[in-house]
Amino acid sequence: MSKIISVKEAVAMIPDGASIMVGGFMGCGNPHRIIDELSKSGKGNFKLICNDGAQPGGPMGEEHYGVAKLIHNRQVKHLVATHVGLNPEVGQQMNEGTLKVDLIPQGSFAEMIRAGGSGLGGVLTPTGVGTIIEELKDYVHSVQEIDGKKFLLMKPLRADFALISGYRVDKLGNVWYKGSTSNFGLMMATAANVVIVEADNIVEVGEIEPENVRTPGIFVDYIVDGGA
Amino acid sequence: MSKIISVKEAVAMIPDGASIMVGGFMGCGNPHRIIDELSKSGKGNFKLICNDGAQPGGPMGEEHYGVAKLIHNRQVKHLVATHVGLNPEVGQQMNEGTLKVDLIPQGSFAEMIRAGGSGLGGVLTPTGVGTIIEELKDYVHSVQEIDGKKFLLMKPLRADFALISGYRVDKLGNVWYKGSTSNFGLMMATAANVVIVEADNIVEVGEIEPENVRTPGIFVDYIVDGGA
Amino acid sequence: MDREYIKNFIIARAAKEIRDGDIVNLGIGMPTMLPKFLPENVKVTVQAENGLLGVIPCTKETYDPIYKVDAGATPVTVAPGGCFFDSCTSFGMIRGGHIDVTILGALEVDEQGNLSNWIIPGKKLPGMGGAMDLVVGAKKVIVTMEHTQKGQPKILKKCRLPLTALNCVNLIITEMCVIEVTDKGLKLIEINPEFTAEQVQEATEATLIISDELKPMA
Amino acid sequence: MDREYIKNFIIARAAKEIRDGDIVNLGIGMPTMLPKFLPENVKVTVQAENGLLGVIPCTKETYDPIYKVDAGATPVTVAPGGCFFDSCTSFGMIRGGHIDVTILGALEVDEQGNLSNWIIPGKKLPGMGGAMDLVVGAKKVIVTMEHTQKGQPKILKKCRLPLTALNCVNLIITEMCVIEVTDKGLKLIEINPEFTAEQVQEATEATLIISDELKPMA
Numbered sequence: 001m002s003k004i005i006s007v008k009e010a011v012a013m014i015p016d017g018a019s020i021m022v023g024g025f026m027g028c029g030n031p032h033r034i035i036d037e038l039s040k041s042g043k044g045n046f047k048l049i050c051n052d053g054a055q056p057g058g059p060m061g062e063e064h065y066g067v068a069k070l071i072h073n074r075q076v077k078h079l080v081a082t083h084v085g086l087n088p089e090v091g092q093q094m095n096e097g098t099l100k101v102d103l104i105p106q107g108s109f110a111e112m113i114r115a116g117g118s119g120l121g122g123v124l125t126p127t128g129v130g131t132i133i134e135e136l137k138d139y140v141h142s143v144q145e146i147d148g149k150k151f152l153l154m155k156p157l158r159a160d161f162a163l164i165s166g167y168r169v170d171k172l173g174n175v176w177y178k179g180s181t182s183n184f185g186l187m188m189a190t191a192a193n194v195v196i197v198e199a200d201n202i203v204e205v206g207e208i209e210p211e212n213v214r215t216p217g218i219f220v221d222y223i224v225d226g227g228a
Numbered sequence: 229m230s231k232i233i234s235v236k237e238a239v240a241m242i243p244d245g246a247s248i249m250v251g252g253f254m255g256c257g258n259p260h261r262i263i264d265e266l267s268k269s270g271k272g273n274f275k276l277i278c279n280d281g282a283q284p285g286g287p288m289g290e291e292h293y294g295v296a297k298l299i300h301n302r303q304v305k306h307l308v309a310t311h312v313g314l315n316p317e318v319g320q321q322m323n324e325g326t327l328k329v330d331l332i333p334q335g336s337f338a339e340m341i342r343a344g345g346s347g348l349g350g351v352l353t354p355t356g357v358g359t360i361i362e363e364l365k366d367y368v369h370s371v372q373e374i375d376g377k378k379f380l381l382m383k384p385l386r387a388d389f390a391l392i393s394g395y396r397v398d399k400l401g402n403v404w405y406k407g408s409t410s411n412f413g414l415m416m417a418t419a420a421n422v423v424i425v426e427a428d429n430i431v432e433v434g435e436i437e438p439e440n441v442r443t444p445g446i447f448v449d450y451i452v453d454g455g456a
Numbered sequence: 457m458d459r460e461y462i463k464n465f466i467i468a469r470a471a472k473e474i475r476d477g478d479i480v481n482l483g484i485g486m487p488t489m490l491p492k493f494l495p496e497n498v499k500v501t502v503q504a505e506n507g508l509l510g511v512i513p514c515t516k517e518t519y520d521p522i523y524k525v526d527a528g529a530t531p532v533t534v535a536p537g538g539c540f541f542d543s544c545t546s547f548g549m550i551r552g553g554h555i556d557v558t559i560l561g562a563l564e565v566d567e568q569g570n571l572s573n574w575i576i577p578g579k580k581l582p583g584m585g586g587a588m589d590l591v592v593g594a595k596k597v598i599v600t601m602e603h604t605q606k607g608q609p610k611i612l613k614k615c616r617l618p619l620t621a622l623n624c625v626n627l628i629i630t631e632m633c634v635i636e637v638t639d640k641g642l643k644l645i646e647i648n649p650e651f652t653a654e655q656v657q658e659a660t661e662a663t664l665i666i667s668d669e670l671k672p673m674a
Numbered sequence: 675m676d677r678e679y680i681k682n683f684i685i686a687r688a689a690k691e692i693r694d695g696d697i698v699n700l701g702i703g704m705p706t707m708l709p710k711f712l713p714e715n716v717k718v719t720v721q722a723e724n725g726l727l728g729v730i731p732c733t734k735e736t737y738d739p740i741y742k743v744d745a746g747a748t749p750v751t752v753a754p755g756g757c758f759f760d761s762c763t764s765f766g767m768i769r770g771g772h773i774d775v776t777i778l779g780a781l782e783v784d785e786q787g788n789l790s791n792w793i794i795p796g797k798k799l800p801g802m803g804g805a806m807d808l809v810v811g812a813k814k815v816i817v818t819m820e821h822t823q824k825g826q827p828k829i830l831k832k833c834r835l836p837l838t839a840l841n842c843v844n845l846i847i848t849e850m851c852v853i854e855v856t857d858k859g860l861k862l863i864e865i866n867p868e869f870t871a872e873q874v875q876e877a878t879e880a881t882l883i884i885s886d887e888l889k890p891m892a
Contacts, residue, residue, distance in 0.1 A: 001477075025724040026759075028740070036706035051761075052801075055747065059739035085800025086747060096801070103799070106723065107765030107807030111348070114762050119593055120339070121372070121379035124349030127769065127807045144349070146369060146381075151349035153374075167741070172537040178439060179741035179758055180725050186760035190552055206536040210693035211406060212440050212584030213539035214760075216509050218479050218501060218554060229695075253506040253543075254529035256522070279543075280583075283529065287521035313582025314529060322581070331581070334505065335589030337545030342544050347811055355551065355589045358622035362754030395523070400755040407523035407540055408507050414542035418770055434754040441757035442542075444727050446697050446719060446772060 001132055003173050003223045010196050010224045011037045014161055021049040021113070021157075021192050023164035023185020026086060029177075030066030031198035033226045036121040044075035049113075049159050051106065051184055053079060053087035054146040074098065079148025080157070082106040104139055108154045108182060112139070116156035124151040162192030165226065166215070169199035170206070174213040175218030182214060189219045198226035230241030231401050231451045238424050238452045239265045243387055249385075249420055250295050251340070251392035251413020254314060255282040257405075258294030259393040259426035261454045277341075277387050279334065279412055281307060281315035292366040297326065302326065308385070310334040325332035332367055333408035336382045338412060340367070344384035345418025351382040390420035392444070397427035398434070402441040410442060417447045459602075462631045466600050468493045469646075469673060470559055470629050473598055474500055481505060481550070481590055483560030484528040486600055491560060501538075503555055505586035507546045510538020550586070551593040558594035560587060562601050562625075564615045565663045569625040569637035571599065572617035584620060591624040604632035609661040611635070611642065632656050634673055641665050645646065646673040677820075680849045684818045686711045687864075687891060688847050691816055692718055694761070699723060699768070699808055701778030704747040704818055708777060719756075721773055721876070723804035725764045728756020745804065769811040772865055776812035778805060780819050780843075782833045785880045787843040787855035789817065790835035802838060809842040821848035827879040829860065850874050852891055857881050864891040 011034065014020065024030035030050075050067050057063030064072045068087050071079070078100045082089035084090040093099035104112070111123040124142055129133065129150045134143055141153040164185030175197055177186070189195050197220050242248065252258035258278075278295050286293030289336070296315050299307070306328045312318040321327035332340070339351040350369055356362065357378045362371055363453045369381040392413030395406035401427055417423050423429065425448050463486050471493035474480065481503045482488045491512075494500065502511040504526040511526055514533040517525075521531040524540075534540065549555065564572040568645045571591055574584040591597045604610060611628065628635040633656050636645035644664045647656060657664050681704050689711035692698065699721045700706045709730075712718060716788040722744040729744055732751040736742075739749040752758065763847060767773065782790040789809055792802040810813045829846065846853040851863035851874050862882045865874060867890045875882050 025745075026743065028724070028743045028747065052803075059749065081801060083801035083803035085798075091799060101799070103480060103801045105802050105806035106761070106804040107769055107811075110761040110765050114548070115352075117552045119354065119551030119553060121352035121354065121374045121377065124343075124352070124381075125769065125807075125811050126347065126349065127839075129810075131806065131837045133806070141374060146349045147823075153352075170537060174537060176439065177758075177760075179738060180722070180743055181741055182758065182760040183725050183764075184761050187762055190548065190554070206538075210510075210534050210539045211404065211442075213541075214439075215355065216539050216541070216549075217537060218509060218549075254525065254528075256506070256525045256529065287531065300459035300795075309583060311583035313580075313673055314583075319581060331583045332541070333584050333588035334586040335551055335593075338543040338547050342766070345770045347769030347771060353551065353589075353594050355621075357592075359588065361588070371563045377594070390665075399753060402755060402757060405542075407520065408504070408525055409523055409545075410540065410542040411507050412543050418766065418772070435657075436757075438728075438752050438757045441759075444757050444759070445755060446727060446767075 003220065004202065005224060007033050007037045007221050007224050010034055011041050011203050012130045013194065014038065014043065016043050017045040018161055019049065019159040021159040021162040021188040022048060022050040023183060023188050025051050025068055027058060027066035027185045029165050029181035029185055030054060030064060031163045034163050034196065034198050034224055035066055035069055039069040039075065045077050046070065047078040048074055049080045049157060051083065053084045053090040055086040055122060080104065082109050083151050099103065102136065102138065104134065109208050110187060112154050112157040113184065113187045113191045116158040117187060119136065120156065122156060123154040125154060126150050126151055150166050157191065160194065161191045162188040162195045165198045166190055167200045168203050169197055169223055170203050170207055170208055172205050173197065173217030173223055174208050175215035175220065176208045176212055177214055186215055189215045194221050195219055196222045196224060199225045231448065232399065232430065233450045234251050235261050235265045235452050238262055238310040238450060239269050241265065241422065242271065244271050244391055245273040247387040249276065249387040249390040249416040250276060250278040251296055251411060251416050252412045252451060253279050255294035257393050257409035257411050257413055259391045262296060262391050262424065262426050262452055263294055263297055267297040267301050273305050274303055275299065276304045277308045277385060279311065279337065281312045282320040303408060308332065310337050312440040318379065330364065330366065338415060340382050340385040341412065341415045343361045344386040345415060348384065350384060352379040353382060354379055356380045356447060382420055385419065385421065387420045388422065390416040390423045392417055393426045395428045396431050396436055397425055398431050398436055400433050401425065401445030401451055402436050403443035403448065404436045404440055405442055414443055417443045422449050423447055424450045424452060426452045428454050462602060465631055466629050469634065470598055473627065474498055474557060474592050478556040479503055479554065481555050481558040481594065484611050485561055487559040488528065503549065505544060505550060505590065507541045508534055508538065510534040510535050546671050547589050550589050553595060555594040557596045557598060558590045559598045559600055560590065562599045562610065564612055564617050565599055565625050565628055566612045566615045569623045570615045571620045571625050572615045573620050575618050577618065587620050587631060591621045596626050597624050598627045599625050599627060600629045603632040604659050608660060612661045632659060643667050644670060646671045648673045680820060683846050683849055687852065688816055688818050691845065692716055692775060696774040697721055698810065699773050699774065699776040703779060705777040706746065721767065722864060723764050723768060723808065725759045725761060726752055726756065728752040765807050768807050771811060771813060773812040775814045775816060776808045777816045777818055778808065780817045780828065782828050782830055783817055783843050783846055784830045784833045784837050785859050787841045788833045789838045789843050790833045791838050793836050795836065805838050809839045814844050815842050816845045816846045816847060817843050821850040822877050830879045850877060853882065861885050862888060864889045866891045
């Protein structure tokens with residue numbers, strides 16, 4: 001059975017209120033076609049787990065770039081991120097009380113997603129010790145002292161959906177990422193119930209050298225042709 | 229300053245009693261030239277951190293394959309591994325009381341090395357819960373219950389040296405691994421004070437596509453020409 | 457039944473547990489024989505915990521023993537669409553629940569689905585390798601083994617050897633029967649027509665619950 | 675001094691902390707200007723926490739803003755021998771102590787080397803991004819900033835804003851001076867000859883220990 005579906009089919013799977021991980025860093029690596037379609041869907045109340053709120057103004061003259069579209073359309077009610085400074089609409093909607101934002105240190109955020117996808121009970125990191133991060137009870141299980149050094153035990157993160165972007169994706173779902181686009185998508189593909197990859201280029205099985213596959217196809221449920 | 233050194237220079241760096249991580253799985257991915265030279269060095273009392281004791285009998289007719297040479301020569305006083313069944317000399321030396329062997333579940337072993345190299349305080353894994361692994365006080369910090377589920381908190385692993393093998397290594401130390409050889413070496417390269425890579429092929433900088441580098445050169449201190 | 461026949465019989469039955477598209481990890485020995493017992497319309501992806509997906513036997517042309525071996529150190533290769541990766545990635549996959557089925561041997565299994573398969577204290581210390589992670593992480597754990605060891609039961613009330621993991625086995629397949637591990641205990645769901653339920657119980661230390669829908673094993 | 679001059683002055687001084695071969699992570703803004711102040715015989719590898727090593731500015735030919743940006747979302751590329759990787763790998767590198775120096779701005783720094791640079795409650799919530807990991811993980815943490823903010827000291831006895839990390843700063847470089855964070859407190863080690871030590875102390879809330887070997891900043 002082919003994993004390739006249309007962008008409309010992909011968006012049709014995502015219900016109102018879903019928790020959605022989106023790969024990318026300030027828009028770079030966001031699955032732009034899926035986000036476009038989702039932004040037109042009228043759906044909302046999403047919990048968005050994404051490094052950032054992207055930014056207004058994309059490199060190709062986009063008015064809102066990547067996930068910034070979802071925020072601009074007020075489809076997001078809860079954003080879990082590490083940095084939102086480049087998208088002023090995030091702060092504005094927070095102040096209005098319409099958007100809940102939780103900020104987690106970026107390295108912890110990445111590792112919490114990895115833990116969620118790899119069956120680990122949490123992440124013991126020195127990052128955030130002695131800061132207000134310790135008070136984020138939804139994300140921090142405990143402060144632990146190990147051999148005289150303090151660590152935060154951060155909880156694993158998972159989501160209903162992961163939407164990621166790959167430069168070359170073969171028909172089995174094996175993914176090769178170009179440039180700095182793999183960032184969080186690589187781990188998100190392991191940590192969601194349904195994983196949809198937007199392929200800039202769909203290639204034949206075997207075109208990606210077995211050693212150069214970065215996300216094995218077994219993690220990918222559906223492929224959307226992002227180049228079409 | 230070039231990172232390329234001779235195999236003799238590499239072995240000269242390793243003192244008696246050193247803790248040494250060696251990449252590889254049953255010999256596949258062991259840095260064979262370095263191990264050969266080390267086996268002739270007369271040095272010993274090593275703490276060897278390696279998935280296994282490799283095996284007598286290599287695919288090219290070797291009498292002792294990979295790290296099995298060090299064990300056969302009785303240069304190892306302490307082996308930290310996950311499986312030693314394919315090398316009967318390990319059991320024999322254990323029974324004689326000349327070799328200490330600690331066995332750790334393979335997934336925990338890999339992740340403990342990753343924790344050692346990435347500044348994490350430990351690894352919270354469900355693996356080993358309710359088994360005699362819980363009693364390995366040198367490796368298990370505690371048994372913890374998180375949201376009703378039990379986990380072992382395994383300690384990070386590090387070593388004085390990591391000896392790994394790469395198929396293509398550029399002159400800056402960027403590594404590309406062939407086939408199933410990356411196994412533990414990939415993480416060991418992050419978790420030792422001195423990292424020496426044996427290169428099956430030394431290539432020019434730029435020959436490995438930036439997206440396909442698996443161990444960035446910043447982790448590699450020295451390169452030994454394994455093809456020479 | 458000679459031992460070769462027994463092995464084939466057990467693995468042929470185990471093959472029926474596999475669904476098209478499954479990702480499977482096959483323990484060293486008997487389980488590695490599984491792919492040849494699968495019908496043509498059931499395709500599996502074989503994972504090897506040393507860092508391969510899509511493992512297939514190698515041919516003379518793809519034989520590459522220095523660079524490509526499976527978790528039993530057997531030279532193999534990967535099918536088109538397969539891939540290679542490191543051990544952390546591999547066990548992330550295993551522990552994270554991305555393997556549908558793992559099939560492996562046992563020294564002992566008990567009523568709670570506890571498994572012992574890695575050590576006989578004072579006698580044999582091969583090590584657990586990836587087994588502890590596999591049985592904790594895989595969605596379904598199938599034990600394939602001969603029903604007894606030199607006439608002694610291996611399916612016990614309580615494992616006596618050190619455990620590999622607690623409460624991890626889902627299904628036990630032997631030359632005598634198929635047993636499901638349930639909350640209430642071990643349920644005999646299929647029986648080799650060459651044996652009676654009494655004979656199976658006699659060869660088993662644990663008390664078997666005989667299914668109302670007991671079927672012939674085939 | 676105008677602000678552009680000040681920035682250049684501070685970063686030119688920071689560049690002297692860099693040794694040939696260092697792996698550096700440069701915060702958004704002023705620190706990214708550092709490479710052009712390095713002498714020819716000092717080569718650095720710039721890491722960007724979104725997954726690049728060997729970051730260099732892009733040219734018209736290598737401009738590829740969809741696929742290649744740095745941690746400030748600026749289109750960049752990597753030098754020959756550079757590479758790309760995912761965020762877990764990147765922060766493993768950072769947290770694991772594989773970055774020699776990180777240089778970043780601050781809202782406040784205090785006597786214990788505590789740093790605040792990510793939030794002004796009720797006013798500004800950009801988020802910490804990778805800063806909390808960077809200052810905990812890098813071997814050396816250098817803060818580059820203007821000495822005061824609208825005339826108010828930023829180098830305090832105790833940070834008042836929420837912290838980025840405890841006891842993490844090693845060196846503070848401003849347009850007035852260079853301050854080393856020591857066990858005993860903040861040590862003034864270099865001073866811009868345009869200022870006196872008294873003027874520096876006046877612009878600083880924390881008590882400065884004046885080094886016996888106080889040097890002119892240059």
